[in-house]
Amino acid sequence: MKTQADIYTRVTDKIIADLEHGARPWAKPWRGGHASTRITLPVRAKGVPYRGINILLLWGEALEKGYQSNRWMTFKQALELGANVRKGEHGSLVVYASKITKEEEKDGGEVTEHEIAFMKGYTVFNVEQIDNLPDGYRHEPIADAYPSGAPLPLIEYAETFFAKTGATICHGGNQAFYAPGLDVVQLPPAEAFHDVEGYESTKAHEIVHWTSNYTRLNRQLGKRFGDEAYAAEELIAEMGAAFLCSQLGISPETRADHASYLDHWLKILKADKKAIFTAASHAQRACDYLFALQDAKPTDETLVAERVTN
Incomplete structure (x- = not known):
């Protein structure tokens, strides 16, 4: 059985290896030549999206192994559906983090409660590794709905999404930043970007x-990351934008001006095996916050309907 320390190390080492080869795990799905459809969040057996660090892990696994489906399930879940993982197939690591409450009795008889965080890893399989699944588990409605290279008619929706956040957005000059x-x-003005998706993903x-x-979220990183706090914030923003873009139907742009952070990110990850988990958690929290500012979070069916009607 893998210990919690082993899980942190396995995940961090994998991401470090990607970065050392110049690949950002949160951008890899959009850079893969096989990606013929809009990138979506990986989902569990019943269609519930994965979150945080698990998005990075399963995006990377799907790209490396060429899976087109974004659905994953455990060995047991496959059996419960009357299906079976093919012999010789290897699963992919995902993690589960939670807290347990423990009671502690002091010398005076007073009982106090405190929470203990824990993490465990478990194995999932892509549905393309599983035979005899019931109808519907291999069908990806969004992926099948639009051919390769089709324009994404979701930019108007993205503009509405950003407007509903209430953020003050100014245009001018040749730099993008938050002050x-x-x-x-x-x-910069929208026309200064090479395409509209580059503009929208930069805004994200x-x-x-x-x-x-x-x-808002009062993200104070200095205590955790020290002198590397600015680079850590850029790491959070890159991952958060990738998570957000996948839900808005936008291909995120890998900004060349962020290549300078690569050494800093490697330094952070090599010094702290939990750092990537912390950064992914902050990125997920940022996405949740932005969606909470909307009237309602879009479902996959909403996105399909908007594409069909626009």
């Missing part, structure tokens, strides 16, 4: 930065 003092997102990145303000 904490002014609490303003600054972007800066909007994730915007969530860090003390009036």
Whole structure:
């Protein structure tokens, strides 16, 4: 049985290896030549999306092994459906984190409760590794709905999404950044970008930065990351933008100006095996916050309907 320390090490070492080869795990799915459809979040057997670090793990596994489906399940879940994992197939690691409450009695008889965080790893299989699944488990409605190279008619929706956050967004100049003092997102004019998705994905990145303000998520990284806090915030924004873009139907842009952070990210991850988990958690929290500002989070069916009607 793998210990909690083993899980942190296995996940971190895998991401370090990607970064050392110049690949950012949160951007890999969009850079894969086999990716012929819009990238979606990986989902569990019943269609519930994975979150945080598990998104990175399963995106990477799908790209490395060429899986087109985004659905995953455990060996036991496959059996319960009357299906079977093919002999010789190897599963993929995902992690589960939670807390347990423990009671402790002090010398005076007083009983106190405190929470203990724990993490465990378990194995899942892509549905493409499983035979005899019932109808519907291999069908990917969004992936099948649009041919390769089709334009994504979701930009108007993305603009509405960003507007509903209430962020102040200004245009001008040739740099994209979030200014904490002014609490303003600054972007070059849309026509300065090579395509509209580059513009929207850059906006997503800066909007994730915007969530860090003390009036919102109050993301204070100095205590955890010290001198590397700025690089850690960029790591969170890159991952958060990738998570967000996958739900808005936008291909995130890998910004060349962020290559300078690579050494810093490697330094952070090599020094702290839990750092990537912390960063992914912050990225997920930022996405949750932005969706909470909307009237309602879109479902996959909503996205399909909007594509069909636009």
